[in-house]
Amino acid sequence: MELSAPSAAASASQRCEGRLSDCGIRPTAQRVRIATLLLSAPQHLSAEQILACLRAAGARVSKATVYNTLNLFAAHGLIRQLSVDGSRAWFDSNVEPHYHFHDLESGALIDVPVPAVAFSRLPAPPPGTEVAGIDLVIRLRKKM
Numbered sequence: 002m003e004l005s006a007p008s009a010a011a012s013a014s015q016r017c018e019g020r021l022s023d024c025g026i027r028p029t030a031q032r033v034r035i036a037t038l039l040l041s042a043p044q045h046l047s048a049e050q051i052l053a054c055l056r057a058a059g060a061r062v063s064k065a066t067v068y069n070t071l072n073l074f075a076a077h078g079l080i081r082q083l084s085v086d087g088s089r090a091w092f093d094s095n096v097e098p099h100y101h102f103h104d105l106e107s108g109a110l111i112d113v114p115v116p117a118v119a120f121s122r123l124p125a126p127p128p129g130t131e132v133a134g135i136d137l138v139i140r141l142r143k144k145m
């Protein structure tokens with residue numbers, strides 16, 4: 002019997018399966034499906050958007066499962082959870098250090114490279130602590 006070449010979708014999910022294993026996450030079918038969706042491109046998606054995409058594709062998946070899976074991915078460094086406005090959790094497929102523009106009208110998040118930003122003064126961290134990282138969200142609105 003001749004095996005057919007794997008489709009592009011199959012190889013994308015195989016790549017994601019490998020990335021899950023590399024991060025120490027057991028690659029269940031559900032996890033691979035969520036990882037493939039989020040890691041297919043550099044993007045920022047909310048848990049609600051991911052849930053809507055999965056359901057539109059016919060997946061029967063609960064909100065709790067999606068949240069738990071995304072939190073698991075973030076805890077293992079596969080994706081990054083962003084604190085943008087407190088109303089919803091955003092997940093970033095780009096885990097390299099970077100900052101963000103946040104368009105208040107559209108809700109879109111746009112990556113800002115680290116070298117584009119310079120901090121001229123920061124407070125000294127409290128005794129016994131050190132700065133582990135800095136989050137920066139630059140909020141955008143239409144010019145008046």
Ligand SMILES: [Zn+2]
Pocket residue numbers: 045093095099100101110111112
């Ligand atoms: Zn980003």
